[in-house]
Amino acid sequence: MNELVASFEKQFRGGARIQAALRSPAEGFSVTVLFGPSGSGKTTILRCLAGLEVPEQGSIQFAGQTWFDSGTRTNLPPQGRGVGYLFQQYALFPHRTVAQNIAYGIVGERAAAQARVATLIEQFELTGLQNRFPKELSGGQQQRVALARAIACQPKLLLLDEPLSALDQTLRQNVRSQLRRWLKQCAAPTVMVTHDRDDAMALGDRIVILDGGQILQQGPLAEVFAHPSNETVAKIVGVETIVAGRIVGRQDGVAQIAVNAAILWAAASDHSTDRVLVCIRGEDVVLNRSAENAGSIRNRLRGKVVSISLEGALARVTVDCGLMLAATITRPACEELELRAGAEVYALIKATAIHVVPD
Protein backbone atom coordinates (compact mmCIF):
# COMPACT_ATOMS: atom_id res chain seq x y z
CA MET A 1 0.00 0.00 0.00
CA ASN A 2 2.67 2.47 0.97
CA GLU A 3 4.29 2.39 -2.39
CA LEU A 4 4.56 4.46 -5.50
CA VAL A 5 3.35 2.17 -8.27
CA ALA A 6 3.67 3.63 -11.75
CA SER A 7 3.03 1.86 -15.01
CA PHE A 8 2.54 4.03 -18.05
CA GLU A 9 3.40 4.84 -21.63
CA LYS A 10 4.23 8.20 -23.12
CA GLN A 11 4.52 8.74 -26.85
CA PHE A 12 6.13 11.90 -28.21
CA ARG A 13 5.19 13.40 -31.54
CA GLY A 14 8.77 13.04 -32.76
CA GLY A 15 8.48 9.27 -32.32
CA ALA A 16 10.22 8.67 -28.99
CA ARG A 17 8.25 6.26 -26.85
CA ILE A 18 8.72 5.86 -23.12
CA GLN A 19 7.47 2.79 -21.27
CA ALA A 20 7.75 2.71 -17.51
CA ALA A 21 6.73 0.19 -14.88
CA LEU A 22 8.30 0.94 -11.57
CA ARG A 23 7.78 0.64 -7.86
CA SER A 24 9.34 2.69 -5.16
CA PRO A 25 8.69 3.24 -1.44
CA ALA A 26 6.18 6.02 -0.64
CA GLU A 27 7.03 6.49 2.99
CA GLY A 28 10.14 7.25 5.01
CA PHE A 29 13.57 8.03 3.68
CA SER A 30 14.74 6.23 0.57
CA VAL A 31 16.33 7.26 -2.71
CA THR A 32 15.39 5.59 -5.97
CA VAL A 33 17.72 6.48 -8.82
CA LEU A 34 16.54 6.56 -12.44
CA PHE A 35 19.77 5.78 -14.21
CA GLY A 36 20.63 5.65 -17.88
CA PRO A 37 22.31 7.49 -20.75
CA SER A 38 20.91 10.83 -21.91
CA GLY A 39 17.82 10.44 -24.03
CA SER A 40 16.76 7.25 -22.25
CA GLY A 41 13.57 8.85 -20.91
CA LYS A 42 14.56 9.45 -17.28
CA THR A 43 13.37 13.06 -17.10
CA THR A 44 10.12 12.24 -18.92
CA ILE A 45 9.31 9.63 -16.27
CA LEU A 46 10.05 12.16 -13.53
CA ARG A 47 7.83 14.77 -15.25
CA CYS A 48 5.01 12.24 -15.56
CA LEU A 49 5.29 11.50 -11.84
CA ALA A 50 5.06 15.25 -11.10
CA GLY A 51 2.07 15.71 -13.40
CA LEU A 52 3.97 18.05 -15.73
CA GLU A 53 3.62 15.56 -18.56
CA VAL A 54 0.54 13.43 -19.20
CA PRO A 55 1.08 9.81 -20.29
CA GLU A 56 -1.14 8.29 -22.98
CA GLN A 57 -1.79 5.06 -21.12
CA GLY A 58 -1.44 3.50 -17.72
CA SER A 59 -1.71 4.58 -14.12
CA ILE A 60 0.23 6.17 -11.29
CA GLN A 61 -0.72 5.36 -7.71
CA PHE A 62 0.94 6.91 -4.70
CA ALA A 63 0.31 5.34 -1.30
CA GLY A 64 -3.14 4.20 -2.43
CA GLN A 65 -4.07 7.56 -3.98
CA THR A 66 -4.64 7.65 -7.74
CA TRP A 67 -2.59 10.39 -9.39
CA PHE A 68 -3.20 9.28 -12.92
CA ASP A 69 -5.37 6.65 -14.56
CA SER A 70 -6.03 6.60 -18.30
CA GLY A 71 -8.91 4.16 -17.76
CA THR A 72 -10.96 6.48 -15.52
CA ARG A 73 -9.51 9.64 -17.10
CA THR A 74 -8.11 10.72 -13.74
CA ASN A 75 -5.25 13.16 -13.83
CA LEU A 76 -4.33 15.05 -10.68
CA PRO A 77 -2.61 18.37 -11.56
CA PRO A 78 0.88 19.02 -10.13
CA GLN A 79 -0.69 21.30 -7.49
CA GLY A 80 -2.67 18.37 -6.07
CA ARG A 81 0.14 15.81 -5.89
CA GLY A 82 2.22 17.38 -3.13
CA VAL A 83 5.57 16.70 -4.73
CA GLY A 84 8.77 18.69 -4.38
CA TYR A 85 10.55 19.07 -7.72
CA LEU A 86 14.16 20.12 -8.09
CA PHE A 87 14.76 21.32 -11.65
CA GLN A 88 18.07 20.66 -13.38
CA GLN A 89 18.77 24.39 -13.72
CA TYR A 90 17.01 25.02 -10.36
CA ALA A 91 14.31 27.34 -11.83
CA LEU A 92 14.63 29.91 -9.04
CA PHE A 93 12.33 32.93 -9.45
CA PRO A 94 14.74 35.67 -10.60
CA HIS A 95 12.53 38.49 -9.29
CA ARG A 96 12.32 37.10 -5.75
CA THR A 97 14.91 37.02 -2.99
CA VAL A 98 16.24 33.84 -1.41
CA ALA A 99 13.75 34.11 1.46
CA GLN A 100 10.86 34.88 -0.92
CA ASN A 101 11.79 31.93 -3.13
CA ILE A 102 11.78 29.54 -0.18
CA ALA A 103 8.55 30.98 1.24
CA TYR A 104 6.77 30.93 -2.16
CA GLY A 105 4.79 27.70 -1.75
CA ILE A 106 4.23 27.78 2.00
CA VAL A 107 0.58 28.30 2.93
CA GLY A 108 -0.89 29.24 6.29
CA GLU A 109 -0.12 31.71 9.00
CA ARG A 110 2.50 34.33 8.28
CA ALA A 111 4.45 33.86 11.50
CA ALA A 112 4.62 30.09 11.08
CA ALA A 113 5.75 30.49 7.49
CA GLN A 114 8.48 32.91 8.51
CA ALA A 115 9.68 30.51 11.20
CA ARG A 116 9.79 27.67 8.65
CA VAL A 117 11.81 29.80 6.22
CA ALA A 118 14.23 30.77 9.02
CA THR A 119 14.76 27.10 9.93
CA LEU A 120 15.42 26.14 6.32
CA ILE A 121 17.82 29.04 5.80
CA GLU A 122 19.84 27.85 8.77
CA GLN A 123 19.65 24.18 7.81
CA PHE A 124 20.87 24.84 4.28
CA GLU A 125 23.64 27.21 5.38
CA LEU A 126 22.10 30.24 3.69
CA THR A 127 22.32 32.59 6.66
CA GLY A 128 23.06 36.15 5.54
CA LEU A 129 21.87 35.51 1.99
CA GLN A 130 18.12 35.92 2.71
CA ASN A 131 17.80 39.19 0.80
CA ARG A 132 20.00 38.30 -2.18
CA PHE A 133 18.53 37.60 -5.60
CA PRO A 134 19.30 34.27 -7.31
CA LYS A 135 21.73 35.81 -9.82
CA GLU A 136 23.83 37.07 -6.90
CA LEU A 137 24.42 33.52 -5.66
CA SER A 138 27.00 30.88 -6.57
CA GLY A 139 25.92 27.62 -8.20
CA GLY A 140 26.13 25.71 -4.94
CA GLN A 141 24.08 28.33 -3.09
CA GLN A 142 21.45 28.34 -5.84
CA GLN A 143 21.17 24.58 -5.55
CA ARG A 144 20.64 24.80 -1.78
CA VAL A 145 17.93 27.45 -2.22
CA ALA A 146 16.17 25.30 -4.81
CA LEU A 147 16.30 22.28 -2.52
CA ALA A 148 15.08 24.29 0.46
CA ARG A 149 12.20 25.65 -1.64
CA ALA A 150 11.28 22.14 -2.81
CA ILE A 151 11.09 20.72 0.72
CA ALA A 152 9.58 23.84 2.31
CA CYS A 153 6.01 22.59 1.85
CA GLN A 154 6.83 19.15 3.28
CA PRO A 155 6.30 17.18 0.06
CA LYS A 156 5.14 13.57 0.14
CA LEU A 157 7.58 12.74 -2.64
CA LEU A 158 10.76 14.51 -3.73
CA LEU A 159 11.71 14.47 -7.40
CA LEU A 160 15.25 15.53 -8.29
CA ASP A 161 16.27 16.04 -11.92
CA GLU A 162 20.06 15.71 -12.25
CA PRO A 163 20.58 17.54 -8.93
CA LEU A 164 24.36 17.78 -9.28
CA SER A 165 24.85 18.27 -13.01
CA ALA A 166 24.94 22.08 -12.91
CA LEU A 167 27.81 22.12 -10.39
CA ASP A 168 31.52 22.04 -11.21
CA GLN A 169 33.52 18.91 -10.47
CA THR A 170 35.08 19.82 -7.10
CA LEU A 171 31.88 21.26 -5.69
CA ARG A 172 30.00 18.26 -6.98
CA GLN A 173 31.97 15.86 -4.79
CA ASN A 174 31.35 17.94 -1.66
CA VAL A 175 27.65 18.36 -2.34
CA ARG A 176 27.23 14.67 -3.16
CA SER A 177 28.01 13.66 0.40
CA GLN A 178 25.88 16.48 1.90
CA LEU A 179 22.90 15.86 -0.34
CA ARG A 180 22.15 12.44 1.11
CA ARG A 181 22.29 13.90 4.62
CA TRP A 182 19.82 16.66 3.65
CA LEU A 183 17.48 14.18 2.02
CA LYS A 184 17.61 12.04 5.13
CA GLN A 185 16.72 15.05 7.29
CA CYS A 186 13.62 15.82 5.28
CA ALA A 187 12.67 12.12 5.47
CA ALA A 188 10.67 12.11 2.24
CA PRO A 189 10.94 9.31 -0.30
CA THR A 190 12.98 10.56 -3.23
CA VAL A 191 13.16 9.69 -6.91
CA MET A 192 16.27 11.07 -8.56
CA VAL A 193 17.41 11.20 -12.17
CA THR A 194 21.09 10.96 -13.01
CA HIS A 195 23.39 9.72 -15.76
CA ASP A 196 26.44 9.84 -13.48
CA ARG A 197 27.51 6.52 -11.98
CA ASP A 198 29.24 8.12 -8.99
CA ASP A 199 26.10 10.14 -8.14
CA ALA A 200 23.99 7.01 -8.39
CA MET A 201 26.30 4.98 -6.18
CA ALA A 202 26.71 7.71 -3.56
CA LEU A 203 23.04 8.67 -3.30
CA GLY A 204 20.85 5.73 -4.24
CA ASP A 205 19.26 2.89 -2.29
CA ARG A 206 17.37 1.48 -5.22
CA ILE A 207 18.14 1.86 -8.89
CA VAL A 208 16.09 1.70 -12.07
CA ILE A 209 18.14 1.19 -15.23
CA LEU A 210 16.74 2.78 -18.40
CA ASP A 211 17.74 2.69 -22.02
CA GLY A 212 15.87 3.85 -25.12
CA GLY A 213 12.68 4.57 -23.17
CA GLN A 214 12.53 1.12 -21.57
CA ILE A 215 13.19 -0.03 -18.03
CA LEU A 216 15.77 -2.82 -18.24
CA GLN A 217 16.27 -3.71 -14.60
CA GLN A 218 15.39 -2.40 -11.15
CA GLY A 219 16.23 -3.35 -7.60
CA PRO A 220 18.55 -2.58 -4.71
CA LEU A 221 21.57 -0.64 -5.93
CA ALA A 222 24.29 -3.08 -4.92
CA GLU A 223 22.42 -5.99 -6.41
CA VAL A 224 21.87 -4.34 -9.79
CA PHE A 225 25.48 -3.15 -10.00
CA ALA A 226 26.81 -6.58 -9.03
CA HIS A 227 24.38 -8.64 -11.09
CA PRO A 228 23.34 -6.82 -14.27
CA SER A 229 20.67 -8.89 -16.00
CA ASN A 230 22.07 -8.47 -19.51
CA GLU A 231 24.84 -6.95 -21.58
CA THR A 232 23.15 -3.54 -22.04
CA VAL A 233 22.63 -3.13 -18.30
CA ALA A 234 26.22 -4.21 -17.68
CA LYS A 235 27.44 -1.52 -20.10
CA ILE A 236 25.19 1.14 -18.56
CA VAL A 237 26.25 0.44 -14.98
CA GLY A 238 29.88 0.57 -16.09
CA VAL A 239 31.18 -2.97 -16.06
CA GLU A 240 34.43 -2.38 -17.94
CA THR A 241 35.05 -5.87 -19.26
CA ILE A 242 32.26 -7.73 -21.05
CA VAL A 243 33.41 -10.71 -23.15
CA ALA A 244 31.71 -13.71 -24.66
CA GLY A 245 32.66 -17.13 -23.30
CA ARG A 246 31.56 -20.74 -23.17
CA ILE A 247 30.98 -22.81 -20.05
CA VAL A 248 33.15 -25.88 -20.42
CA GLY A 249 32.72 -27.40 -16.99
CA ARG A 250 30.90 -27.09 -13.67
CA GLN A 251 32.11 -28.12 -10.26
CA ASP A 252 30.39 -27.44 -6.92
CA GLY A 253 28.61 -24.33 -8.20
CA VAL A 254 31.78 -22.97 -9.78
CA ALA A 255 31.78 -22.75 -13.55
CA GLN A 256 34.80 -23.14 -15.75
CA ILE A 257 34.50 -20.71 -18.66
CA ALA A 258 36.62 -20.60 -21.76
CA VAL A 259 37.20 -17.07 -22.98
CA ASN A 260 39.41 -16.92 -26.05
CA ALA A 261 42.65 -18.56 -24.92
CA ALA A 262 42.02 -18.08 -21.21
CA ILE A 263 40.09 -20.18 -18.71
CA LEU A 264 38.15 -18.35 -15.98
CA TRP A 265 36.52 -19.65 -12.82
CA ALA A 266 33.28 -17.98 -11.86
CA ALA A 267 30.71 -18.56 -9.15
CA ALA A 268 27.76 -19.06 -11.48
CA SER A 269 24.38 -20.47 -10.77
CA ASP A 270 23.08 -22.86 -13.40
CA HIS A 271 22.23 -21.41 -16.76
CA SER A 272 20.22 -23.04 -19.49
CA THR A 273 22.82 -22.12 -22.06
CA ASP A 274 26.56 -22.60 -22.23
CA ARG A 275 27.03 -19.44 -24.23
CA VAL A 276 27.56 -16.65 -21.71
CA LEU A 277 28.84 -13.11 -21.31
CA VAL A 278 31.45 -12.64 -18.64
CA CYS A 279 31.23 -9.30 -16.78
CA ILE A 280 34.16 -8.07 -14.74
CA ARG A 281 34.30 -4.66 -13.05
CA GLY A 282 37.58 -2.80 -13.22
CA GLU A 283 37.87 -2.32 -9.47
CA ASP A 284 37.57 -6.08 -8.88
CA VAL A 285 40.77 -6.82 -10.80
CA VAL A 286 44.00 -6.96 -8.74
CA LEU A 287 47.29 -6.49 -10.59
CA ASN A 288 50.51 -8.03 -9.28
CA ARG A 289 54.03 -8.73 -10.52
CA SER A 290 53.78 -12.39 -9.48
CA ALA A 291 51.03 -14.90 -8.89
CA GLU A 292 52.36 -15.89 -5.48
CA ASN A 293 50.57 -14.99 -2.25
CA ALA A 294 47.27 -14.80 -4.10
CA GLY A 295 45.54 -16.74 -1.30
CA SER A 296 41.97 -17.66 -2.09
CA ILE A 297 41.89 -15.95 -5.45
CA ARG A 298 40.97 -18.52 -8.08
CA ASN A 299 41.77 -16.65 -11.29
CA ARG A 300 45.46 -15.85 -11.82
CA LEU A 301 46.01 -14.73 -15.40
CA ARG A 302 49.40 -13.87 -16.88
CA GLY A 303 49.38 -11.04 -19.38
CA LYS A 304 50.96 -7.92 -20.85
CA VAL A 305 49.98 -4.32 -20.19
CA VAL A 306 48.51 -2.83 -23.38
CA SER A 307 47.74 0.70 -22.24
CA ILE A 308 47.44 2.87 -19.14
CA SER A 309 45.21 5.92 -18.90
CA LEU A 310 45.33 8.18 -15.87
CA GLU A 311 42.08 9.72 -14.59
CA GLY A 312 42.56 11.80 -11.49
CA ALA A 313 43.62 9.54 -8.63
CA LEU A 314 42.90 6.44 -10.68
CA ALA A 315 44.69 4.52 -13.39
CA ARG A 316 42.80 2.42 -15.89
CA VAL A 317 45.06 -0.38 -17.10
CA THR A 318 44.23 -2.62 -20.03
CA VAL A 319 45.90 -6.02 -19.82
CA ASP A 320 46.03 -8.62 -22.61
CA CYS A 321 45.83 -12.01 -20.91
CA GLY A 322 44.11 -14.00 -23.59
CA LEU A 323 41.18 -11.63 -23.20
CA MET A 324 41.35 -7.86 -22.97
CA LEU A 325 40.88 -7.08 -19.30
CA ALA A 326 40.31 -3.60 -17.86
CA ALA A 327 41.63 -2.98 -14.35
CA THR A 328 41.04 0.11 -12.23
CA ILE A 329 43.79 0.69 -9.67
CA THR A 330 45.05 3.75 -7.79
CA ARG A 331 47.80 5.87 -9.27
CA PRO A 332 50.33 5.16 -6.47
CA ALA A 333 49.74 1.42 -6.95
CA CYS A 334 50.40 1.84 -10.64
CA GLU A 335 53.71 3.62 -9.91
CA GLU A 336 54.72 1.09 -7.25
CA LEU A 337 54.27 -1.79 -9.65
CA GLU A 338 56.22 0.20 -12.28
CA LEU A 339 53.57 -0.58 -14.85
CA ARG A 340 54.07 0.55 -18.43
CA ALA A 341 52.95 -0.68 -21.81
CA GLY A 342 54.51 -4.06 -22.51
CA ALA A 343 55.21 -4.93 -18.85
CA GLU A 344 54.35 -8.44 -17.70
CA VAL A 345 51.74 -8.68 -14.93
CA TYR A 346 49.37 -11.10 -13.31
CA ALA A 347 45.70 -10.22 -13.14
CA LEU A 348 44.00 -11.70 -10.09
CA ILE A 349 40.22 -11.96 -9.90
CA LYS A 350 38.11 -13.70 -7.29
CA ALA A 351 35.67 -16.19 -8.78
CA THR A 352 32.84 -14.40 -6.91
CA ALA A 353 33.67 -11.08 -8.63
CA ILE A 354 33.02 -12.51 -12.08
CA HIS A 355 29.42 -12.12 -13.07
CA VAL A 356 27.93 -14.29 -15.77
CA VAL A 357 24.87 -13.45 -17.87
CA PRO A 358 23.35 -15.59 -20.64
CA ASP A 359 24.48 -14.49 -24.11
Next chain:
Amino acid sequence: MDWNAAWLTCKLAGATTAVLFALGLPLAVWLSRTKWRGRFVVEAAVALPLVLPPTVLGFYFLQFAGPHGFFGRAFERLTGEILPFSFLGILLASIVCNIPFAVRPFATALSAVDPSLIEASWCLGVSRWKTFWSVTASLAWPGILAGIVLTFAHTVGEFGVVLMVGGNLRGVTRTLSISLYDEVQAMDYDRANATAAALLIFSFVVLGVTYGLNQGKARAR
Protein backbone atom coordinates in the same frame (compact mmCIF):
# COMPACT_ATOMS: atom_id res chain seq x y z
CA MET B 1 -6.34 72.84 -31.23
CA ASP B 2 -9.75 71.17 -31.15
CA TRP B 3 -10.11 70.14 -27.48
CA ASN B 4 -13.29 68.28 -28.19
CA ALA B 5 -11.41 66.10 -30.70
CA ALA B 6 -8.53 65.66 -28.23
CA TRP B 7 -10.92 64.33 -25.57
CA LEU B 8 -12.61 62.01 -28.08
CA THR B 9 -9.21 60.71 -29.20
CA CYS B 10 -8.23 59.93 -25.60
CA LYS B 11 -11.54 58.17 -25.02
CA LEU B 12 -11.11 56.06 -28.16
CA ALA B 13 -7.49 55.17 -27.38
CA GLY B 14 -8.26 54.36 -23.73
CA ALA B 15 -11.20 52.11 -24.61
CA THR B 16 -9.28 50.34 -27.40
CA THR B 17 -6.35 49.69 -25.06
CA ALA B 18 -8.57 48.40 -22.25
CA VAL B 19 -10.40 45.98 -24.54
CA LEU B 20 -7.20 44.73 -26.16
CA PHE B 21 -5.58 44.20 -22.76
CA ALA B 22 -8.52 42.12 -21.59
CA LEU B 23 -8.88 40.10 -24.82
CA GLY B 24 -5.36 40.24 -26.24
CA LEU B 25 -3.59 38.96 -23.14
CA PRO B 26 -5.38 35.58 -23.06
CA LEU B 27 -4.81 35.23 -26.81
CA ALA B 28 -1.10 36.03 -26.31
CA VAL B 29 -0.86 33.49 -23.47
CA TRP B 30 -2.33 30.85 -25.75
CA LEU B 31 0.01 31.81 -28.63
CA SER B 32 3.06 31.72 -26.39
CA ARG B 33 2.32 28.23 -24.99
CA THR B 34 0.45 26.24 -27.62
CA LYS B 35 2.16 23.47 -29.56
CA TRP B 36 -0.70 23.29 -32.06
CA ARG B 37 0.50 22.91 -35.64
CA GLY B 38 -2.02 25.41 -37.02
CA ARG B 39 -0.71 28.20 -34.79
CA PHE B 40 0.91 29.96 -37.75
CA VAL B 41 -2.53 30.74 -39.23
CA VAL B 42 -3.56 32.59 -36.07
CA GLU B 43 -0.19 34.36 -35.95
CA ALA B 44 -0.58 35.51 -39.54
CA ALA B 45 -4.14 36.73 -38.89
CA VAL B 46 -2.95 38.66 -35.82
CA ALA B 47 -0.18 40.35 -37.83
CA LEU B 48 -2.40 41.15 -40.84
CA PRO B 49 -3.40 44.72 -39.82
CA LEU B 50 0.32 45.60 -39.80
CA VAL B 51 0.60 45.26 -43.58
CA LEU B 52 -2.96 45.85 -44.76
CA PRO B 53 -3.88 49.45 -45.79
CA PRO B 54 -6.34 50.79 -43.16
CA THR B 55 -8.72 51.56 -46.03
CA VAL B 56 -8.97 47.85 -46.87
CA LEU B 57 -9.82 47.09 -43.25
CA GLY B 58 -12.33 49.93 -43.20
CA PHE B 59 -13.92 48.72 -46.41
CA TYR B 60 -14.44 45.17 -45.14
CA PHE B 61 -15.63 46.52 -41.81
CA LEU B 62 -18.34 48.49 -43.62
CA GLN B 63 -19.28 45.45 -45.70
CA PHE B 64 -19.61 43.36 -42.58
CA ALA B 65 -20.91 45.82 -39.99
CA GLY B 66 -22.67 48.32 -42.25
CA PRO B 67 -26.49 48.51 -42.57
CA HIS B 68 -26.39 45.82 -45.30
CA GLY B 69 -23.80 43.60 -43.65
CA PHE B 70 -24.64 40.50 -41.67
CA PHE B 71 -23.34 41.83 -38.35
CA GLY B 72 -24.66 45.32 -38.99
CA ARG B 73 -28.21 44.11 -39.58
CA ALA B 74 -28.15 41.94 -36.48
CA PHE B 75 -26.83 44.88 -34.47
CA GLU B 76 -29.53 47.20 -35.84
CA ARG B 77 -32.28 44.71 -35.06
CA LEU B 78 -30.97 44.36 -31.54
CA THR B 79 -30.26 47.99 -30.64
CA GLY B 80 -31.99 50.08 -33.28
CA GLU B 81 -28.70 51.82 -34.05
CA ILE B 82 -26.20 51.54 -36.86
CA LEU B 83 -22.44 51.13 -36.43
CA PRO B 84 -21.00 53.38 -39.17
CA PHE B 85 -20.67 57.02 -38.15
CA SER B 86 -20.91 56.09 -34.45
CA PHE B 87 -18.34 56.02 -31.65
CA LEU B 88 -18.92 52.30 -31.08
CA GLY B 89 -18.26 51.72 -34.79
CA ILE B 90 -14.86 53.42 -34.79
CA LEU B 91 -14.04 51.72 -31.49
CA LEU B 92 -14.67 48.24 -32.97
CA ALA B 93 -12.70 49.10 -36.11
CA SER B 94 -9.84 50.50 -34.11
CA ILE B 95 -9.73 47.37 -31.92
CA VAL B 96 -9.31 45.20 -35.01
CA CYS B 97 -6.65 47.54 -36.39
CA ASN B 98 -4.64 47.45 -33.20
CA ILE B 99 -4.62 43.71 -32.48
CA PRO B 100 -0.98 43.25 -33.59
CA PHE B 101 0.25 46.24 -31.57
CA ALA B 102 -1.06 44.62 -28.38
CA VAL B 103 -0.86 40.86 -28.99
CA ARG B 104 2.60 40.68 -30.57
CA PRO B 105 4.54 42.40 -27.76
CA PHE B 106 2.47 40.50 -25.17
CA ALA B 107 3.22 37.13 -26.79
CA THR B 108 6.92 37.88 -27.28
CA ALA B 109 7.30 38.87 -23.63
CA LEU B 110 5.31 35.90 -22.34
CA SER B 111 7.16 33.32 -24.39
CA ALA B 112 10.47 34.69 -23.10
CA VAL B 113 9.53 33.51 -19.59
CA ASP B 114 11.32 30.23 -18.80
CA PRO B 115 8.59 27.51 -18.72
CA SER B 116 10.36 25.71 -15.88
CA LEU B 117 9.66 28.73 -13.60
CA ILE B 118 5.95 28.28 -14.27
CA GLU B 119 6.20 24.53 -13.66
CA ALA B 120 8.16 25.13 -10.46
CA SER B 121 5.32 27.30 -9.21
CA TRP B 122 2.71 24.64 -10.05
CA CYS B 123 4.74 21.97 -8.25
CA LEU B 124 4.82 24.23 -5.19
CA GLY B 125 1.02 24.01 -5.10
CA VAL B 126 0.24 27.44 -6.57
CA SER B 127 -2.75 27.56 -8.95
CA ARG B 128 -2.41 28.36 -12.66
CA TRP B 129 -4.20 31.70 -12.24
CA LYS B 130 -2.00 32.84 -9.34
CA THR B 131 1.11 31.53 -11.08
CA PHE B 132 0.26 33.62 -14.15
CA TRP B 133 0.19 36.85 -12.16
CA SER B 134 2.99 36.15 -9.67
CA VAL B 135 5.47 34.54 -12.09
CA THR B 136 4.60 34.91 -15.79
CA ALA B 137 3.15 38.43 -15.84
CA SER B 138 5.57 39.68 -13.15
CA LEU B 139 8.51 38.71 -15.34
CA ALA B 140 6.92 39.79 -18.64
CA TRP B 141 5.58 43.19 -17.52
CA PRO B 142 7.98 45.37 -19.54
CA GLY B 143 6.72 43.71 -22.72
CA ILE B 144 3.10 43.88 -21.61
CA LEU B 145 3.52 47.58 -20.81
CA ALA B 146 5.15 48.15 -24.19
CA GLY B 147 2.11 46.55 -25.84
CA ILE B 148 -0.28 48.76 -23.89
CA VAL B 149 1.62 51.95 -24.73
CA LEU B 150 1.99 51.04 -28.40
CA THR B 151 -1.72 50.30 -28.69
CA PHE B 152 -2.69 53.58 -27.06
CA ALA B 153 -0.25 55.62 -29.15
CA HIS B 154 -1.16 53.89 -32.37
CA THR B 155 -4.89 54.49 -31.79
CA VAL B 156 -4.22 58.18 -31.20
CA GLY B 157 -2.53 58.30 -34.61
CA GLU B 158 -5.09 56.17 -36.47
CA PHE B 159 -6.54 57.94 -39.49
CA GLY B 160 -7.68 55.86 -42.45
CA VAL B 161 -9.95 53.39 -40.77
CA VAL B 162 -11.58 56.02 -38.55
CA LEU B 163 -12.35 58.16 -41.59
CA MET B 164 -13.70 55.18 -43.56
CA VAL B 165 -15.96 53.94 -40.77
CA GLY B 166 -16.74 57.04 -38.76
CA GLY B 167 -16.60 59.86 -41.24
CA ASN B 168 -16.06 63.22 -39.64
CA LEU B 169 -18.73 64.04 -37.06
CA ARG B 170 -17.74 66.56 -34.43
CA GLY B 171 -17.97 65.08 -30.93
CA VAL B 172 -18.77 61.61 -32.27
CA THR B 173 -16.06 60.43 -34.63
CA ARG B 174 -13.77 63.43 -35.27
CA THR B 175 -10.44 62.47 -33.68
CA LEU B 176 -7.33 64.67 -33.62
CA SER B 177 -5.79 63.24 -36.76
CA ILE B 178 -9.04 63.87 -38.65
CA SER B 179 -9.37 67.38 -37.30
CA LEU B 180 -5.80 68.02 -38.53
CA TYR B 181 -6.85 66.87 -41.99
CA ASP B 182 -9.85 69.24 -41.82
CA GLU B 183 -7.71 72.15 -40.70
CA VAL B 184 -5.29 71.67 -43.58
CA GLN B 185 -8.18 71.41 -46.06
CA ALA B 186 -9.53 74.67 -44.68
CA MET B 187 -6.00 76.17 -44.98
CA ASP B 188 -6.07 77.02 -41.27
CA TYR B 189 -2.32 76.42 -40.89
CA ASP B 190 -2.00 77.90 -37.39
CA ARG B 191 -4.45 75.44 -35.88
CA ALA B 192 -3.05 72.59 -38.01
CA ASN B 193 0.39 73.41 -36.71
CA ALA B 194 -0.76 73.22 -33.09
CA THR B 195 -2.53 69.88 -33.64
CA ALA B 196 0.39 68.33 -35.53
CA ALA B 197 2.89 69.50 -32.93
CA ALA B 198 0.76 68.10 -30.11
CA LEU B 199 0.55 64.69 -31.82
CA LEU B 200 4.29 64.68 -32.53
CA ILE B 201 5.27 65.57 -28.98
CA PHE B 202 2.80 63.09 -27.50
CA SER B 203 4.10 60.23 -29.66
CA PHE B 204 7.73 61.00 -28.93
CA VAL B 205 7.20 61.26 -25.17
CA VAL B 206 5.24 58.00 -25.03
CA LEU B 207 7.85 56.06 -27.01
CA GLY B 208 10.67 57.67 -25.04
CA VAL B 209 9.13 56.58 -21.75
CA THR B 210 8.58 53.01 -23.01
CA TYR B 211 12.12 52.54 -24.30
CA GLY B 212 13.50 54.20 -21.17
CA LEU B 213 11.64 51.78 -18.93
CA ASN B 214 12.81 48.77 -20.92
CA GLN B 215 16.40 49.96 -20.86
CA GLY B 216 16.27 50.51 -17.09
CA LYS B 217 14.74 47.08 -16.64
CA ALA B 218 17.43 45.49 -18.81
CA ARG B 219 20.16 47.08 -16.69
CA ALA B 220 18.54 45.93 -13.44
CA ARG B 221 18.54 42.32 -14.65
